[in-house]
Amino acid sequence: MAEMTISTPPTTAAPPGEAPGKAPRGARRNAAVRRVRRRLVHLLIVLIAVTFLSFVVIDLLPGDAAVVVAGDNATPAQVAQVRLDLGLDRPMIVRYIDWLGGVVTGDLGKSFRTGQPVTEALAQRIPVTFELTIVAEVLALLIAVPLAIYSAYRPGRFVDRASMTLGFGAAAMPQFVFGMVLIVLFAGGLTSILPATGYESFFTDPLGNIRTIILPCLTLMIGEAAVYRQLLRSDMISTLQEDYILMARSKGLGPRTILLRHALRPSSFSLITLSGVNIGRLLGGTVIVETLFAIPGLGQMIVQAVFNRDYMLLQGGLLFVAVAYVVINMIIDLLYLVLDPRVRRDA
Amino acid sequence: MTRPTDTAPTTVAAEAAGRHRAANAAGDARPAKGDLLTVDDVHVRFHTRNGVVHAVEGVSLTLREGEVLAVVGESGSGKTVFTRRVMGLISGSRETDVEGTVTFDGITLSDLDAKGLAGVWGKEIALVLQDPMTSLNPVKRIGAQITETLVLHHKLSKQDANARAVELLRSVGLSEPERRVRQYPHELSGGMRQRVTIAIALSCSPRLLLADEPTTALDVTVQAQILDLLGDLQSRLGMAMLLVTHDLRVVRSRSDRIAVMYAGRIVETAPTKDLFDAPRMPYTEALMNAVPPITGPNHVRLAVIPGRPPNLLSPPSGCRFSPRCPYAQDRCLTEEPPLRPASELPGGGIEGHSYRCWYPVGTPENAEARRRNVERGETAAGTPVTGEMVPA
Numbered sequence: 001m002a003e004m005t006i007s008t009p010p011t012t013a014a015p016p017g018e019a020p021g022k023a024p025r026g027a028r029r030n031a032a033v034r035r036v037r038r039r040l041v042h043l044l045i046v047l048i049a050v051t052f053l054s055f056v057v058i059d060l061l062p063g064d065a066a067v068v069v070a071g072d073n074a075t076p077a078q079v080a081q082v083r084l085d086l087g088l089d090r091p092m093i094v095r096y097i098d099w100l101g102g103v104v105t106g107d108l109g110k111s112f113r114t115g116q117p118v119t120e121a122l123a124q125r126i127p128v129t130f131e132l133t134i135v136a137e138v139l140a141l142l143i144a145v146p147l148a149i150y151s152a153y154r155p156g157r158f159v160d161r162a163s164m165t166l167g168f169g170a171a172a173m174p175q176f177v178f179g180m181v182l183i184v185l186f187a188g189g190l191t192s193i194l195p196a197t198g199y200e201s202f203f204t205d206p207l208g209n210i211r212t213i214i215l216p217c218l219t220l221m222i223g224e225a226a227v228y229r230q231l232l233r234s235d236m237i238s239t240l241q242e243d244y245i246l247m248a249r250s251k252g253l254g255p256r257t258i259l260l261r262h263a264l265r266p267s268s269f270s271l272i273t274l275s276g277v278n279i280g281r282l283l284g285g286t287v288i289v290e291t292l293f294a295i296p297g298l299g300q301m302i303v304q305a306v307f308n309r310d311y312m313l314l315q316g317g318l319l320f321v322a323v324a325y326v327v328i329n330m331i332i333d334l335l336y337l338v339l340d341p342r343v344r345r346d347a
Numbered sequence: 348m349t350r351p352t353d354t355a356p357t358t359v360a361a362e363a364a365g366r367h368r369a370a371n372a373a374g375d376a377r378p379a380k381g382d383l384l385t386v387d388d389v390h391v392r393f394h395t396r397n398g399v400v401h402a403v404e405g406v407s408l409t410l411r412e413g414e415v416l417a418v419v420g421e422s423g424s425g426k427t428v429f430t431r432r433v434m435g436l437i438s439g440s441r442e443t444d445v446e447g448t449v450t451f452d453g454i455t456l457s458d459l460d461a462k463g464l465a466g467v468w469g470k471e472i473a474l475v476l477q478d479p480m481t482s483l484n485p486v487k488r489i490g491a492q493i494t495e496t497l498v499l500h501h502k503l504s505k506q507d508a509n510a511r512a513v514e515l516l517r518s519v520g521l522s523e524p525e526r527r528v529r530q531y532p533h534e535l536s537g538g539m540r541q542r543v544t545i546a547i548a549l550s551c552s553p554r555l556l557l558a559d560e561p562t563t564a565l566d567v568t569v570q571a572q573i574l575d576l577l578g579d580l581q582s583r584l585g586m587a588m589l590l591v592t593h594d595l596r597v598v599r600s601r602s603d604r605i606a607v608m609y610a611g612r613i614v615e616t617a618p619t620k621d622l623f624d625a626p627r628m629p630y631t632e633a634l635m636n637a638v639p640p641i642t643g644p645n646h647v648r649l650a651v652i653p654g655r656p657p658n659l660l661s662p663p664s665g666c667r668f669s670p671r672c673p674y675a676q677d678r679c680l681t682e683e684p685p686l687r688p689a690s691e692l693p694g695g696g697i698e699g700h701s702y703r704c705w706y707p708v709g710t711p712e713n714a715e716a717r718r719r720n721v722e723r724g725e726t727a728a729g730t731p732v733t734g735e736m737v738p739a
Contacts, residue, residue: 243482244482247544248484250469252464262484339486
């Protein structure tokens, strides 16, 4: 029996007729297709749940979009007219289905307050938040990964202790406090080398863009970098105890090769998961930083929409956040396929 | 407490060390021809929270070129730590003390720094570990894990290294090697994976292979195949092998010499045939009795060694085996026996056979000790003993 396993290849390795060397690649593609399909169904369910829930909540909140739109001095008759104009007199479920129908045709409606099409508002806000999120995440990883690798290589030594202390300090501080510290240091307090508020588009003013996003991105990334370092460090330390690392050492490989080529990839799964979750979260939730640095991002738009009972705008914003969250998790899921060959088969 | 044995090497090692010194005196730094590995009085101590663990205590031995030396012992006897210290994978640190010298082909390994060792590892000395399920990197292709040593040590190009990897996989008996190099470890069975780790170890044609329980994690039927493969490759390539195992049966036909380890010490060492013919140390005898004889009758109670291997945090005084030894006398509990050559025994012993016992098996002293303990019903250490348990 055991002799059999040695002399015959496992039949699952390659479907008959397929070229031997192609088996892993084909398996990877199949697994990827399966995963994307499953995620798309997932996406649909999440979207309907999120948007319907927010419709219900907005409807149940005291206050009324018509009152907000008509203004403080409006008579009840005027308010009623506005309500009729906005279609708010119809039952909630009818309005939701109406909105959903619009979504399918690409029409997200108009803001009650400004009359601006929601798609246009989103097109203005999304790139801003997207840039903040991505730059902050990339910075966090660029700082955390090398520190984590070195800390795992020499645990308890200077780099490990120093980065742990600094990281915990930074992560323990509320985001807006850290943001204010940065403003004091660089934007008007001790020095004025960077602007404290505002946002420039990269396409109209590249340098201005970089200058305006430095402080917000630093504020966003510092806590994450601390968590990433901690996570990767401990995963890496346990990977370094593995037999295959001993094996790699016994081959005469140097510490660089062992850390980067043998230990990093199998240690990175939880880091990848967490950064995916964080990107998804940041895309809808950089409100504090956007407010602190007066940046016209998605988070601010959503908060304003809630205050104004501007539910068309709110629905549009939430739709994007939900889509982004699911799509990013789908990308992470596919990254697993690339990083860990063991997932490819039993997907 | 005196430990007369701490610095007493085995006869074999003493001989080698003598020759080494003579060679040095003659102005030749290289050891006498034929000696590949010389281990002299190696100690490894781990400082743990609970105290100091003396995992390896004064082990000395010599390995000639092309020779197979089996290190046999129970788990916890220090054989794995010893192998890793020989290779240099365990080195001195805040928590670890190391002592003694390890010389490989004229190079004092125990003096080398990490960089120097890395130049020897994989190229001259290779390692095969116990569990092939964990000793291969799960996220790297088989091929890449073989070629990296070839690229590193032999400066082969990617293509040449790949071709050589395929060749190596074929030589360890894997079918369809061209496909295997593109596969990942989880796509292979345990026996196949161990063949892969052997291919990796042999990739640079090392002169010494350290095999640390290479078959313990495998199915019984696969065990024999892997051992035969190792033996076959060893003799074909003319490399020396240090085969670590807990299973005496495994090494009977596959080793030139055997060193039996117990509680961090070598308690008996001899050419394989002599060890089986005339074991002197009661522990060796007990290990042999614990193996069911193939030709014996069915359903016979197996001899077991009572008790457990000692805790190395607080090893027993005197002979380490005395609490479990059926022949133990008062002297065994207080005085640790040195490693003595069997050739001094009245019955005559074989050159290169030494043992660590006050009442060696096969001597009148031993028979007397046995008689006394059986009469009393217990040993000096208080372990119950009956005549049936100890075959005369």
